[in-house]
Each structure stands twice: as structure tokens, then as C-alpha cells.
Amino acid sequence: MEHVIECQNLTHYYGDKLVLNNLNLKVERGRIFGILGKNGMGKTTTINILMGFLRPSSGKCLVLGEESHKLSPATRQKIGLLHEGHLAYDFMTIRQVEKFYSAFFPNWKPDYYWDLIGKLGLSDSHKIKNMSCGQRSQVVLGLIFAQDPELLILDDYSMGLDPGYRALFIDYLQEYVREKNKTVFLTSHIIQDVEKVVDDTIIMGHQKLLLNMPLATLKKNFHRYEFRNAEAVRHLKIDDDFITNLEFVNNKVTIYSFKPLREIKAYLNAVKLEHEDLQEISMSLEEAFIGLTGKY
Amino acid sequence: MLKAILYKEWIKLRWAVIVIAGLSLLTLAYSIGMINYYIEFQGALNNWLYVIGKSLLLRNIVFVKYLPLITGLTFGLLQFVQEMSRNRMRLSYHLPISEKKLLLSSVGIGYAFLLAEIVFLFFGLWLVVAVNYPAEIVQKALLSMIPWFLGGSAVYFLTSFIILEPSWIYRIIYGIVSAGLTSLYFQASTYDQYRTLWTFVLIVLLIPLTILFAGHRFRRGTK
Amino acid sequence: MLNKLSRYVIILLIVFVAALYLPDFFSMLFDKKVNTPRLDYSAVIDDFVYTIYGGMGQVEYRDIKGNSYNEREYFALLPFMYYATLEKWQQLPPSLKGIELSSRNIRENTQVFRIQAKDIDFPYVPLYLMFEAEPDYAQLMIPEDLFRLGNKIEFIDPNSNSVIAEKSERFQSALLDAGFRFPAKIIAGNPTNRKPFDEGYFISDANGAVFHLKMIHDQPVCIKTGIDPKLNIRQIFVSENLRREFYGWFVTHDNKVFLITYDDYKVRELPTRTKEGIYDYIADEMTYRFYTYPINRHVYISGDGFVKMIVTDNDFNPIAEHVETWTPYDRRSASVIKQFLFPFELNTNTPTNFVKLQLDHFGWKGLAGIAASLLALVLFSRKRSWTDYVLVLLTGVFGLIGVLLIKDEE
Numbered sequence: 001m002e003h004v005i006e007c008q009n010l011t012h013y014y015g016d017k018l019v020l021n022n023l024n025l026k027v028e029r030g031r032i033f034g035i036l037g038k039n040g041m042g043k044t045t046t047i048n049i050l051m052g053f054l055r056p057s058s059g060k061c062l063v064l065g066e067e068s069h070k071l072s073p074a075t076r077q078k079i080g081l082l083h084e085g086h087l088a089y090d091f092m093t094i095r096q097v098e099k100f101y102s103a104f105f106p107n108w109k110p111d112y113y114w115d116l117i118g119k120l121g122l123s124d125s126h127k128i129k130n131m132s133c134g135q136r137s138q139v140v141l142g143l144i145f146a147q148d149p150e151l152l153i154l155d156d157y158s159m160g161l162d163p164g165y166r167a168l169f170i171d172y173l174q175e176y177v178r179e180k181n182k183t184v185f186l187t188s189h190i191i192q193d194v195e196k197v198v199d200d201t202i203i204m205g206h207q208k209l210l211l212n213m214p215l216a217t218l219k220k221n222f223h224r225y226e227f228r229n230a231e232a233v234r235h236l237k238i239d240d241d242f243i244t245n246l247e248f249v250n251n252k253v254t255i256y257s258f259k260p261l262r263e264i265k266a267y268l269n270a271v272k273l274e275h276e277d278l279q280e281i282s283m284s285l286e287e288a289f290i291g292l293t294g295k296y
Numbered sequence: 297m298l299k300a301i302l303y304k305e306w307i308k309l310r311w312a313v314i315v316i317a318g319l320s321l322l323t324l325a326y327s328i329g330m331i332n333y334y335i336e337f338q339g340a341l342n343n344w345l346y347v348i349g350k351s352l353l354l355r356n357i358v359f360v361k362y363l364p365l366i367t368g369l370t371f372g373l374l375q376f377v378q379e380m381s382r383n384r385m386r387l388s389y390h391l392p393i394s395e396k397k398l399l400l401s402s403v404g405i406g407y408a409f410l411l412a413e414i415v416f417l418f419f420g421l422w423l424v425v426a427v428n429y430p431a432e433i434v435q436k437a438l439l440s441m442i443p444w445f446l447g448g449s450a451v452y453f454l455t456s457f458i459i460l461e462p463s464w465i466y467r468i469i470y471g472i473v474s475a476g477l478t479s480l481y482f483q484a485s486t487y488d489q490y491r492t493l494w495t496f497v498l499i500v501l502l503i504p505l506t507i508l509f510a511g512h513r514f515r516r517g518t519k
Numbered sequence: 520m521l522n523k524l525s526r527y528v529i530i531l532l533i534v535f536v537a538a539l540y541l542p543d544f545f546s547m548l549f550d551k552k553v554n555t556p557r558l559d560y561s562a563v564i565d566d567f568v569y570t571i572y573g574g575m576g577q578v579e580y581r582d583i584k585g586n587s588y589n590e591r592e593y594f595a596l597l598p599f600m601y602y603a604t605l606e607k608w609q610q611l612p613p614s615l616k617g618i619e620l621s622s623r624n625i626r627e628n629t630q631v632f633r634i635q636a637k638d639i640d641f642p643y644v645p646l647y648l649m650f651e652a653e654p655d656y657a658q659l660m661i662p663e664d665l666f667r668l669g670n671k672i673e674f675i676d677p678n679s680n681s682v683i684a685e686k687s688e689r690f691q692s693a694l695l696d697a698g699f700r701f702p703a704k705i706i707a708g709n710p711t712n713r714k715p716f717d718e719g720y721f722i723s724d725a726n727g728a729v730f731h732l733k734m735i736h737d738q739p740v741c742i743k744t745g746i747d748p749k750l751n752i753r754q755i756f757v758s759e760n761l762r763r764e765f766y767g768w769f770v771t772h773d774n775k776v777f778l779i780t781y782d783d784y785k786v787r788e789l790p791t792r793t794k795e796g797i798y799d800y801i802a803d804e805m806t807y808r809f810y811t812y813p814i815n816r817h818v819y820i821s822g823d824g825f826v827k828m829i830v831t832d833n834d835f836n837p838i839a840e841h842v843e844t845w846t847p848y849d850r851r852s853a854s855v856i857k858q859f860l861f862p863f864e865l866n867t868n869t870p871t872n873f874v875k876l877q878l879d880h881f882g883w884k885g886l887a888g889i890a891a892s893l894l895a896l897v898l899f900s901r902k903r904s905w906t907d908y909v910l911v912l913l914t915g916v917f918g919l920i921g922v923l924l925i926k927d928e929e
Contacts, residue, residue, distance in 0.1 A: 341664070345648075348646060382828070432644050473532055473533055486872065487643075488642050489872060490874050490875045505525050505528040509526045509925075509928070
């Protein structure tokens, strides 16, 4: 299987502060890959490295076969970037920005752009500076689509968008990507959106990767269990094998784990903890995310 | 692609290009008025003696002295502040063109506009001065303006360089160096005082090369 | 590769600016004023005398034998300089060595000039004024035209900004008739009407021959002087003085000074060489002063760290010379430290009025600062490319500042 993105032992320091510790990840062609993580876990650092705006302290990151911090112009042509905050040349108008970008891309597909723009109902001479965040996101997306890249890297596309535009963005993205077999790497902090589009995900924790698997696998294999036992505080603790995360509220115990109910029961028996009312509580992806990363 | 970059820089600069051209015209008009006023009130001969002995032309065309400097500063700010604000420069650095080519052509295009303004001003003044004064005065007055034009060019490149640099500490260092360099070009108090002018030209020619390092630092994500 | 080069260009600019401003700033902070003695020659005691200005406004008056004087005594030793004050104090004696000491006599028989580097080479606009040497009025009148003199002579009318053909031709023929070979090399005159009379211009031609051109009753008068072109004149100065002893003076390329006398343009060499040799006049670095008084003539040659005085009698026969020295700037502590600290300095100010980039290197002394800079780089900085070391080796502290401030990005 060909990998569009492949990071090996990616490590990065800001001064003496370690922010990425031996991160490994691979993104397969044709997949939509989401990277999740709480703030400060190296999400931005990773995407900066992928986009080619940060050279990692060690390790390497290959994007379309080239090291990301020295992508050749030919390779950059095949990568569409959406920068945090939907960066655009604010000083240009709708028409000017299309004219400008079209000169750089031989496969330029103006129809994609004008289709999206047409729905905004703005005049061609409308300046990007004077648009709402949502309108601007459509312009930026239109430019990326028209560029017809093999790989799309979208940094926090949902930032500043109201629910309508967010849904619109997701709809267009999904349609475009599925139809044309594009590869997408995205970050977002709106997990419901991610749930709708993402095939694979990694979740980043403090200086380590918490998880790297297809989303479907996560939803199927990650569980939440609850029971009541005031003693539990003294007997249970987080380990990498059985208990991914733990919460105690009064005498209620919540366990997050990749193990099925049967094995959890066996485990609790082994540590001699009463768990008569043990039961699995279903969760949304957002709850699973919080379960994995902790609330704090 | 070069055409597209020209298009973008033109969008950023066009109003400034027009406004500065207008200011140049005003400067020329002021110079004509000023010269005629002095000739009227001093008499032609006395005016000539004054122009020769007291460097009247030099002292009274202060607008010419600082117009290239203001132009350089304005063009540099207009071209690169909006590129650097909110990291917008990332858009440009991701374009499928080498970053060196991109930077040097952006700066080259901006400088071409600056040079056009300077040439316009230079020939305008040539006309204005040549109507009223003999070749000797014309030559000296025009030679005296060359350091100012070089200074304006230096300011343009230095401004671009400082803005394109991603770190504030470096910007401050560069700012100090720039002040030191720029002041070199504004030391004259009389006509044609500069000797070994080529050394001053050489310095101006070196400055655009510094921009590559600023771009490189941006790409590396240096803070 | 280009990024590396770009970094070095930035460092080079830092070195350049640092070399331009830091050494000056350093001297400004640490250099102290040196009180230089003011040397004179008294025709009363026939010996050198001097004043020293101490701090706090104190002034000491001495002669070189060590005798002290008070102010009044000292002034009396120098009647040609202080005659007005002496007269007010009623202490001006009626005569000295048979010469009448009246204000008027002293004033009329005194003439002074000074030559500095900036008088020899300076920016100028090559247009000149030709006065009517024998005007119908009590004073000289500013003419109504200017002239240029290069490959030919042309008078220009400012009102029309055009050449006055007829007058130009007259002067052109006058010059050619006198044997003038264009183009003109040196054109010296005194374009002011605040002078008692006009002597026009002294002009050296393509062969180095000197011509005297003036205008009498609107007609050109051009005389070829007998001044030897081999003297290799660098600059001529004209000064109309009622004593009418000399038209002016000139400096040669080999640092000699001559007067052009009214005695058929015969030249008279003034003293420029001294017994010690080390205080010989160098036009680009020193100031030359000439004073002629009713008794004796004084020549001062002054530079950094010394003033040399040569006295001749009225017939230019040397009678005495004396030098006063003090620590020159180069050997003062601020400057010495500067030379050890920095390998070189850049300047744009010249002794003339030009702006010019000049590099002064401090030779072996600068090695101290270079060595210290290299050591600092080795000790306090992480490993670097060899080019950084080479740069510091060549530029010392300046380069050190540059490579430390601007980090290598590789």
C-alpha cells in the first residue's frame, strides 16, 4: 500500500521543551485522515511540519515521497493547503485571486471554484477582506478544489465557522474527495464533524500517540463501563493494558478500555473488587475522545 | 508565474504607485514655483550665485531628498506587511515556485516600480533645473540627488527584509543596522559631495540578498 | 548555499555598520581633551613664547626658556597681535627696532593666510565671476554674467541662460593669444566684491603653465606668468591685499608652498621642511599658516600632536624654529585601546569636505582583538562552520557580533 504521508520518529523541541516525541504515522492514498488531540499536545506542530513550515528537530516526514520541509515546487503543486483561520490574500477580489492562482497550476479547474463562489451570491469584484469567515472559507475551499491536488491538508477548517457553513464545508469536501479519490489530512476540534468524514484517526496525548486506527475500529472496540464501589479508588489505576482511563465521582467508577466486558469482569474479580452493577454505557466519538485524553 | 506575481504585487502597490507619482508631480511643481520665486525676487544672477554658493537647490528640494525614502518605505510596507500578518506568507511560500525565485521576483518587481518613480522624478527635475540653470549647476544638482535615490533604494530593500524576517529580536537588530546604513546616504550638505560612489551602490546591491535568509528562516519555522 | 551566502551578507552589513559607528562611539566615550599650547614668536625678546590653557579657565603665559609672565606682560611681548588691546591700555610703545608701532602701520603691514586640506580639494560648481578690475565706482561691482572655463571660455547670461557670444570670443582670443592651451586645469580667483581691488584669475593650462586673466575696462587682459610648470601646482589661492606684495600663493603636489609676487610673477618658496624632518608639511593632513608682520614672517605647520613654527626675517631668511608637541590622538589611551579592541574602522568623513568610505586598519595591534574574539567564539559558542571562524579572523569583534547575533540555520 502506497503511503501519501509517512512520518518516522518525528521529534521536535521548542528550545528545551519537548513537544513531539517519536511520532510515527502513515496515511494511505484515498483515505481521510483526522488528527485529534487537546491543545498543546503537538497537533499544530505536526501539521506545521507536514505543511513544510517547520523543520523537525529529528526524524523525518515524507509527503508524496519528499521530505516535507523541502518540498519541490512540483510536489507543492500536488498539495492543497488550508491554513488555520482560512488564510487568503485578503487584498484581492474574488476574480483576482482566481486569476492569480490559476497561473500556478496547469490542471487548474476553474469550474470547481466558480461553482462554489456562485452559491455565495457575491459579485466578482467583492474583496475577500470584506467577507465573513464562512464566505471566505468557501473561497479558500474553491481555490483548493480548482487546484485539483492529490493531497489536501486542512488545518482546523472548522474554526470560526457557524454550523451552517461547517456543514456546507463538510458536504462539499466529502463529495469532492470521494468522487475524485483524494487523500485528506485534517485537524479539527469539532469531533462530530470528524466522525462524519474521517476514515482513520490518530489521537495525540502528552508527548505520545494515544491511538492510531481506523475510526470504525475505535468506535467498535473502545468501551465505557460503570459500576459503584467506594473502595475502587484504592484498587484501580490506569495502565496501558486494561484500563485506558478512569474516573471516580462519589462512589461511581467509570472505566474506559479496549477490552470487552468479559475481560473487565475477570480483571475486577482478580483484584477482588465488587462490581455487581457493572455495565457498558455507549458513547459518542466525542465522549470516546474525552475518555481517551481525559477531561483535564 | 512571474506574470502572476507581477499581477499580485501590482494589486498591492497600484494606489501607492499612483499617489507617489502624484507627489512627484507636486514636488516638481513646487520646485518650479520655488525656483521662479527666487529668480523673481533675487534676480537671475544673484539667484545663480545663491544656488552655487549656498547650495540653494539642495536645501530647497527637501521633498526630492525624502521622496524616494518615503516611497521605498511605503512600497516595502504595502507589499510585505499584509503577507506577513497572520502568517499569510505561508500562502505564497506554498506556491509551486521556489521560495528564492518568489522572494527575489517580488522584491524585484517592487523595486522596478520604485525605480520607475525615481527615474520619473530624476528626469522631471532635470527638465525643471535645465530650463533655468547652466549645465554646470544642472550636473551638480543631479549628481547630488543620486545618494538620496540610493538611500531610497536601500530603505526599500531593508524594509522588505525586516518585514519578511519572522522574529522580532532579529527585526530589531536589522532595524538598528538599517538605520546605520540609511544615514550614510543623507550626509551631504553641499553639491556632489560623494566620492567613491560605487561603494555606496555596491552596498545597495548587496541588501536584496539578505531577504533569502529571512525567507529561509520563515520556512524553517524559526521563532 | 544561497541561504548561507545570504546570512553572510547580513553579517557583512552588521560588520560594516559596526565598523562605521562603534570605534567612533568608543572614542567619544573615553577620549579626553588635550590642552594644546598656543605658540608664538615675540619680536620684543626675539624668542618663542606660548600660552597653555589649563582646566577651569586657567591660562599660563611662558617663554620657552621657562620664564613666566602675567597677562599684561605677555601681551606686551606680542604687539603685532595685541596692538589694539595694548593701545587701549596705553602700553603700545611708539616703536620697535626702528619700526613705528601704530595701529594703522601694524594693520597695513600684516597679512595672513591659512591652507587646510579642505581648501585644496573640495566640491564646487565650476562657474566663475569676472569683476571689472578698474570700475567707475568706489567699490567693485558684481558683474552681470558668469563664465565657465574648460575646453573654452564662455560667458553666460543668467537672464536668458545662454552664452554671450561676443564677450566669450574676446576672452577666448585673449587666452589663445597669450599662448593658453585648453583645457584649463586650475582656476583660482576670489569671487567677492568685499575686497579692495580685483586681480581676476590665475589659471593653469593643459601644460601646467600659469596665466593671469583679468578684465580692465571690459577688455580681457591675459598674461602668461613665468611660473615653472615643473613645479606641479596642486591648488592656487588668490588674495587681493593692499600691501601688494603677492597676488596669492599655491601648493604643489609635493607639498611645497609658494607665493606669487607682484615682482613680475616671480615665485618665492615658503618654508615647509623642518630640521627634524618629521614635522614636514603634508597638505592632506596638516594646516599651514603664514603671517607676515612689520617685523618678521611666521609660518605655522600644525597637525595631530604638534605645532611647528618657523620664523624668517622680512627677506624670508630663516631666523628661528621651534616645535611644541603633545600626545597625538593615535597614542592617547582611548585610541590605543580602540586599536587593540578593533581590527579596523570605517569612516565617511574626510579632512576635505567630501563623503567617502575609507578603511583604516590598525595593523598588528588589531590582532589582539581578533585573538580575543576568536577565543570567545571557541569558548562560549557551540560548534560552527569554519567560515564563521574565518570571518571573525578577518573582522575581529565586528564579525564576532555578527556571527553571534545571526545564528546559522543549517
